[in-house]
Amino acid sequence: MSFIKPSFRPWLALSLIVLAVLTLPAPPVEAAERPKIGLALSGGGARGAAHVGVLKLIEELGIPVDYVAGTSMGSIVGGLYAMGLSPDEIEQTIEEIDWDGIFQDEAEREERRMRRKLEDRNYLVKARPGVQERERKVNLVPALIQGQKLELALRKYSLPASRIQDFDDLRIPFRAVATDVVTGEAVVLGEGDLATAMRASMAVPAVFAPVEIGDRLLVDGGLAMNMPVSVVRQMGADIVIAVDVGGPRREREEISNVLTMLDQIASLVTWRNTQEQIATLGGRDLLITPALGHEVLASDFGKMLQAIAIGERAAEDARPELARLALPSAQYAAYRERHQRSPYTRPTIRAVRIENHSRLSDRVISERLDVEPGDRLDPAALEHQLASIYDQDNFESVRYRLEDQTDAEATLVVTAREKSWGTSSLQGGLEFSSTTGGDSRFNIGLAYTMAPLNAFNGEWRTQLQLGEEPGLYTALYQPLDPLEKWYVMAGLGYLNDNLVIFDPEAHSKPIAEYQLTRAGGALEFGRNLDTWGRLGLRYARFDGRAEQRIGAAFYPDYDFDAGELSLRFSVDELDSLTFPRHGWSLDAQVLTSRGELGASHDYDQGSLSWLHAQSWGRNSLLTGMTLAGSFGGEAPPQSYYRLGGFLNLSGFNQNELSGANLGLVRAIYLRDLGTGLVKTYAGGSLEVGNVWNRRSDIDWDSLRLGGSLFVGADTFIGPLYLGYGQADSGNGALYLFLGRPWGNQQDGLSGAY
Numbered sequence: 001m002s003f004i005k006p007s008f009r010p011w012l013a014l015s016l017i018v019l020a021v022l023t024l025p026a027p028p029v030e031a032a033e034r035p036k037i038g039l040a041l042s043g044g045g046a047r048g049a050a051h052v053g054v055l056k057l058i059e060e061l062g063i064p065v066d067y068v069a070g071t072s073m074g075s076i077v078g079g080l081y082a083m084g085l086s087p088d089e090i091e092q093t094i095e096e097i098d099w100d101g102i103f104q105d106e107a108e109r110e111e112r113r114m115r116r117k118l119e120d121r122n123y124l125v126k127a128r129p130g131v132q133e134r135e136r137k138v139n140l141v142p143a144l145i146q147g148q149k150l151e152l153a154l155r156k157y158s159l160p161a162s163r164i165q166d167f168d169d170l171r172i173p174f175r176a177v178a179t180d181v182v183t184g185e186a187v188v189l190g191e192g193d194l195a196t197a198m199r200a201s202m203a204v205p206a207v208f209a210p211v212e213i214g215d216r217l218l219v220d221g222g223l224a225m226n227m228p229v230s231v232v233r234q235m236g237a238d239i240v241i242a243v244d245v246g247g248p249r250r251e252r253e254e255i256s257n258v259l260t261m262l263d264q265i266a267s268l269v270t271w272r273n274t275q276e277q278i279a280t281l282g283g284r285d286l287l288i289t290p291a292l293g294h295e296v297l298a299s300d301f302g303k304m305l306q307a308i309a310i311g312e313r314a315a316e317d318a319r320p321e322l323a324r325l326a327l328p329s330a331q332y333a334a335y336r337e338r339h340q341r342s343p344y345t346r347p348t349i350r351a352v353r354i355e356n357h358s359r360l361s362d363r364v365i366s367e368r369l370d371v372e373p374g375d376r377l378d379p380a381a382l383e384h385q386l387a388s389i390y391d392q393d394n395f396e397s398v399r400y401r402l403e404d405q406t407d408a409e410a411t412l413v414v415t416a417r418e419k420s421w422g423t424s425s426l427q428g429g430l431e432f433s434s435t436t437g438g439d440s441r442f443n444i445g446l447a448y449t450m451a452p453l454n455a456f457n458g459e460w461r462t463q464l465q466l467g468e469e470p471g472l473y474t475a476l477y478q479p480l481d482p483l484e485k486w487y488v489m490a491g492l493g494y495l496n497d498n499l500v501i502f503d504p505e506a507h508s509k510p511i512a513e514y515q516l517t518r519a520g521g522a523l524e525f526g527r528n529l530d531t532w533g534r535l536g537l538r539y540a541r542f543d544g545r546a547e548q549r550i551g552a553a554f555y556p557d558y559d560f561d562a563g564e565l566s567l568r569f570s571v572d573e574l575d576s577l578t579f580p581r582h583g584w585s586l587d588a589q590v591l592t593s594r595g596e597l598g599a600s601h602d603y604d605q606g607s608l609s610w611l612h613a614q615s616w617g618r619n620s621l622l623t624g625m626t627l628a629g630s631f632g633g634e635a636p637p638q639s640y641y642r643l644g645g646f647l648n649l650s651g652f653n654q655n656e657l658s659g660a661n662l663g664l665v666r667a668i669y670l671r672d673l674g675t676g677l678v679k680t681y682a683g684g685s686l687e688v689g690n691v692w693n694r695r696s697d698i699d700w701d702s703l704r705l706g707g708s709l710f711v712g713a714d715t716f717i718g719p720l721y722l723g724y725g726q727a728d729s730g731n732g733a734l735y736l737f738l739g740r741p742w743g744n745q746q747d748g749l750s751g752a753y
């Protein structure tokens with residue numbers, strides 16, 4: 001029997017429901033009541049490191065971040081933060097990256113193949129327009145930097161997020177902003193590959209190659225939206241913390257050189273759209289502008305740690321406003337717990353697949369990869385292997401990605417894409433020297449390289465030279481295996497050079513000058529010793545003529561034939577052949593000339609040349625030695641060794657001294673003047689040596705002493721020097737020199753071709 005009247009039962013049930021709801025535990029205030037906070041990180045090149053300093057204080061205060069959007073460098077800092085890296089970890093990443101090296105597509109010179117190292121010894125400019133033979137079209141490269149190393153670095157650091165395709169699934173939802181180079185519209189990237197999105201967002205036009213995503217060609221987001229306030233607002237942010245690291249506009253009197261002009265233009269490009277976004281900030285939003293001023297420019301990647309400190313100071317100045325957004329420690333701890341980064345272990349490689357979009361054999365790629373199924377992914381080792389593939393000089397990009405990932409395994413996919421602007425190339429160059437003594441030399445060169453001729457990357461190279469020493473040379477270089485361990489070269493040429501004979505008593509006075517003309521060919525077979533050396537056996541046969549330009553009648557014209565067999569051993573571990581800072585090189589050669597080989601003179605020669613570079617701070621010291629001599633028979637004048645000129649017994653005219661034997665020891669000091677865009681150096685040299693016709697004439701008393709003081713610049717057309725040299729004979733000369741005075745110059749038909 002019920003004691004409650006039926007009419008009261010519904011009211012009783014409703015009362016019990018209300019009581020139950022009132023007694024439930026309250027939801028966390030952080031989840032139910034707090035506004036959503038978003039970070040908008042602007043672009044600014046190296047200045048973008050200041051974002052890291054701001055993030056440090058945000059985490060120290062306990063401010064929850066619900067959304068992140070970034071442009072250019074802001075997308076890199078924002079992307080790494082969104083995937084779970086702490087500000088300290090991002091700072092450590094910035095510190096460990098080689099920013100000078102990452103903005104070069106090629107491997108470090110020590111790691112490049114010998115074929116390319118030996119090409120450095122000529123004076124041709126390394127920048128090369130591409131040639132497409134079928135279309136008979138010459139194309140400039142689409143950008144100065146293809147981003148080969150940059151993308152690999154971004155991929156390495158974003159590997160923990162490589163399985164994530166929707167950027168909302170990152171630890172913090174993230175967007176990267178790029179610009180459609182066709183329409184000029186801002187493109188907001190919220191899905192796909194994180195590394196590719198960050199790379200697209202910072203593809204500065206003409207500096208970095210654009211990135212193709214879907215049907216869009218994307219470049220730096222700063223052109224359309226450098227400060228992505230509206231993006232982070234659309235993601236759901238109620239409050240926006242915007243950090244502006246864009247370059248400052250300069251006053252008229254501050255625009256005084258090319259660097260300040262370029263910096264001003266870069267600032268103007270992004271300034272207007274940044275101001276439009278800043279104007280949308282409301283009363284609850286916060287704008288932080290680190291006082292980077294002219295202290296850290298967009299290109300100052302060596303000052304990124306300094307930019308981080310400036311960002312920290314700017315955040316400290318805004319501490320009261322930021323503190324109002326902080327959560328109580330318990331609630332912030334709960335936020336961090338929900339946004340914890342998942343542990344990441346590099347996957348085991350299940351299989352390796354090669355996507356070869358080139359005319360080279362798959363073996364050229366696969367045999368340079370040292371990855372087997374069952375190996376754990378090693379990004380550093382893989383990057384080194386991809387660099388050796390890229391060094392084949394046929395590829396626009398050589399990259400990798402992971403597919404079919406599980407927690408433990410993945411398929412490694414290596415994609416090699418051929419240069420879209422053409423794998424064949426043109427090169428031009430200029431060399432000259434002039435002294436106050438009237439000695440001068442001028443040559444201009446043009447080379448055409450057709451490649452690849454076949455699946456093993458054969459090359460056919462033709463070079464034309466006009467000037468003091470005109471000539472034409474064409475040669476075929478053919479690797480005999482996929483790894484280019486063995487090679488064969490064959491060439492034909494018509495070459496000219498000058499031989500000046502000076503008065504042995506008064507060296508500054510020429511008594512005869514010949515133009516030496518050679519026509520013939522050479523065949524070489526050899527072994528490349530990894531990336532550090534080469535051993536080559538070469539046979540050369542050519543006809544020659546020496547025609548007198550000036551001199552007395554007792555120096556008549558004459559004909560000569562050459563038939564030579566030589567063995568040459570080369571080592572090149574220098575970091576640069578222009579202004580080396582570390583490493584060493586060595587060239588040793590023995591040569592025999594015999595009538596049986598087609599020569600008009602029988603003689604034997606040998607030479608050894610060594611150069612070592614070491615540095616400390618901005619200072620470098622180069623030490624070198626060259627020894628050469630004739631060891632059998634009598635070498636004719638056209639085969640004499642030559643000495644004299646800038647850094648080769650400075651004070652003497654170029655090639656003023658000639659003889660059958662040569663010795664030279666030199667020390668060269670260089671000081672990097674830290675000029676930035678075009679590296680310049682000041683230096684001095686001390687040189688001791690001489691030439692002798694007979695080995696019995698060699699003694700300490702016959703040595704000559706020379707030295708120089710100079711300034712040099714690493715220009716885009718080659719190293720340029722202005723210096724003064726003085727010799728112990730009293731000879732002095734003011735030099736203007738374009739070329740490589742300490743590089744081993746190519747010697748006629750035995751050059752790098």
